[in-house]
Amino acid sequence: MEAHLGDIELTLTPQEGGGAIWRFALEAQRLPSFARAIREEGGQLLALWGSDDRHLERGFAVHVAFLSSVGLIWTTSDLDPERPAYPDLACIFPQADRMQRATFDLLGIRADGAVDERKWLRHGAWPADAFPLRKDFDASRPASHDTDAYPFIRVEGDGVHEIPVGPIHAGTIEPGHFRFSIIGDRILKLEERLGYTHKGTEKRFEGLDLDTGARLAGRVSGDSHSAYAWAYCLAVETATASAVPARAVWLRALFLEMERVANHLGDLGYLGNDVALAFGFMQFWRLKEDWLRLTARLFGHRYLFDRIVPGGVALDLADAGKAELAALADRIETEVGELKAVYDEHAGLQDRFANTGIVKPDLAARMGLTGLAGRASAQAWDARAQFPQAPYDELDVNMATARKGDVLARAEVRFAEVKESLRLIREILRRLPAGDIRAPLAPVSRVCEGLGWVEGWRGDILVAVRIGADGRLDRVHAHDPSWQNWPLVELGVLGNIVPDFPLINKSFNLSYSGQDL
Amino acid sequence: MATHLILQKIFKTGIVSEPAPEADLSLRVRERELHAEILKVFGQAVSIRCVDAGSCNGCELEIHALGGPHYNIEGLGVKFAASPRHVDLLLVTGPVTRNLEVALKRTYDAIPEPKWVVAMGDCGCGCGQIGDLFGENYATRGKVSGVIPVDVEVPGCPPTPEALLRGILAAVSGKAR
Structure with missing residues (x-):
């Protein structure tokens, strides 16, 4: 199929049996112009992740899933094996920021020109020069026990106070750290620090058989079990061309x-x-x-x-x-x-x-707010309805949908x-x-890949799968909509009073485990 | 009028709370000599602090469910509290991640003696089909008892609210196994 996005003309190949999912290879240098074309067309960036493909006689790769008028476009850009890097996309789609930082923490793939290069998923559990998702990662290397020492952005001035909350919260919720800067009871700034439930899930997928992989996929975020399991199975069934x-x-x-x-x-x-x-x-x-x-x-x-x-x-x-x-x-x-x-x-x-906790429609669009929170801020996307x-x-x-973007x-x-x-x-x-x-699944005899896309209760859930020639999982990336929605909690609370934070947070109800992986 | 609607709904719903389950003493993994006086006190009420040490949030769904009207836990004297300083029992879920290990140990240390620890779920107990799904790796320390002492293990993925309640009661029950 020929598709036009802005002034880019593309020949898109549909993922076999994969509905509205399109895939193509794109040189890394062309990623920004492509992303801009998607942006101008009203599309969004849904997910960004990397892979170590050196064992397949390639280098590294960065993958991006864009949401567009034709469906989901999955681009793969091959990167240099010695110095893997691609141009920053967070200047076009701000929601890419944390995904890019996590991709660096796990794979050492750098986003050139990114403003924020702080670590994201890495705390102190593994050294800064070790990258767990590289195939040659040495898991036996003793863990570092450095304290996190995360460089929060300080707000200073007369009457500004900081309230650090977490990682362990007062209620029965998942762990994460919230750093409030306040004047009186009003929130001037909120900065999130997540990654506390990082379990090495993506590493764990490597080498699993396909059935065990489904069990693990469903536990990326337990409250979205069926959505993850379905997305994973769609990816596997697409990869293996199974009915x-x-x-x-x-x-x-x-x-x-x-x-x-x-x-x-x-x-x-x-x-x-x-x-x-x-x-x-x-x-x-x-x-x-x-x-x-x-x-x-x-x-x-x-x-x-x-x-x-x-x-x-x-x-x-x-x-x-x-x-x-x-x-x-x-x-x-x-x-x-x-x-x-x-x-x-x-x-x-x-x-x-x-x-x-208002997130106005224009802010939601700029930041890529997705799923039910997005729909409450007039972002009319629902994969079940459109694709x-x-x-x-x-x-x-x-x-x-609703337009006001508040808790109501x-x-x-x-x-x-x-x-x-x-x-x-x-x-x-x-x-x-x-x-x-x-x-039964069709037998696997060569390396194959697939992507599954499901509208979970929270929003778009994506699972990308590569199966090795031996029929076992080689690389699995699971994407939770919480990735792009967490930054909107930071912005949605501004100007609200601290006691309303739990209410605002609950109205989004985002997953920690899903984004911590 | 909201009040009118609320009262109408409450009367129509009636009481859905069920009788409390018995403590399941077989879930105890550690027997401790405790002063009879203390057990008498704890037999009446127990205050709990939850720590998600890395779970997929499936166990949390069931901890929340335990707070619903079917289980009436406050009627049993079981209460969740915000500060570790105010509790008797630490309820821990998840394979313990390295990123949360320090916070978990600090929470344990902050709880005054005597204290009990209940590990919840196959990941936290390191058992069952799911117990080694996450396993131990560069990011995970595995089961809770590898990090802090554990008195009761409640397996399941996730354990039902009833199983969890049996485990909590087993931790503070004065009866020997």
Whole structure:
């Protein structure tokens, strides 16, 4: 297919069997002009990662996934094996900044001309001159125990105070450090320091068999298990040119929507809790618990862990289960409607939600805010609606958007998405095709690659996979939407009071594990 | 009016809390001689500090679920607290990452004696099918007991809220295994 992006003419090759995913090789020097063309066209940068390809008789490579009007464009640029570098893209897409820094920490691939060259995922656990994702990384080298000594940006002036928070927080949430600079109760600056849950996940993928890889992919961020497992399986199935039975594809969508409902119910409860409406927490968590228990009864796991597997799904749904699930979906829809009436009417809650933690649409567009937070700031992207892959191409998903970009807007988008997911679930149950639920993967005899793209409950989840000629995983990169959304938490809290931070943070509910890898 | 709607919903919902499960003493990995007096006190109430030492956040989902109305943990005297100085029990999830190791040890040290540690999940316990999925590598120290002393291990990926509650109760139960 010929495509035009700005003044760049391209011949795009669709990823085999990969829907709206296009791939091509691009010289590193042309990356900025290409990125600018995408930007002018209204597109975004979704992910940036690197790979060590020296064992394939190449150098290193930098990969970028762009979102554009034709779908997702995956560019690969080969880099010099001795001095791997590519031109900075953060000056065009600011969301590339942390991804570029992480790519350096893990692979020693440099973004030339980048303004911010501080470390990101590396704290003190490995030395600055060691790069864990290089194939010749010496894992036996003793870990350094340097303290992190991260150079935060200081705000100085009369009456400015610093509040360091974390890595261990007051509540039961994942670890991360937040450095507030405040005057009185107003936030002047917030700087995040993440990476505390860095588990070496990407290194761990190397050499795994394809089934174990699916289990690990699902645990990149546990709350998005089905989204990751599906994206990983799509990547593997594309790479190996394997077909998946229709019933399995529909069941995968069922799992993804069930995951979305569970997470949104939990968040709506916590948003109530964070404005001292314990009633909201208890009611939504009662519904979530009912949902999880039925999920466990039907599929053997409360969060559907390991139910999406390469080639299909691991467990079928009996007809009796369909009726039960549809009945619970009906009840939850009714009850969520009742609770929404309470949230709508509750003056205290509305007062705290409205005009708090605003990310305006133009800022969201400039910074690449994605997923549900993006949609609450008028960034109308939803892969299920715009680039639907099976079975969404037959489901006609209604995208939920809002314009105000405050806590209220993010709650409203969740309410709308719960309703839509429950509709999709009923629709899937009604139209679930008969047949097998798993097919064997086509055998692997050469190095092959694929990319999977799934609209998780938080936003776009991407998994890129390279399988070696031996049929085992050679390189896997998993991308969480939290990468591009975390910087907007820093900006969304500005001018707000410190006590509203937990509420604003919860309204985004971003993953630490997903971006720490 | 919100008040009217709230009251209506509360009465319609009724009480969904379930009876408490029994402590599962088989989850104990360490037996300690403790003063009978102390156990009598802790048998009534326990305050918990959670530390995610590197989990995928799956275990956190179940810790949150434990706070829901089905489990009524505060009715049992189980409470989550913000400061390690205020707690009796440390609940740790995840394979312990090197980036969080120091913070975990400091949290452990900050808890006054006597204290208990519950490791939660296959990664934190280093057991089951998932226990070695992350394993030990340049970034990870593996199971919690490799870093701080552990009294109770609750396996699962993630363990259900009920299993977690049985483990917490086992840690502070005065009964011997």
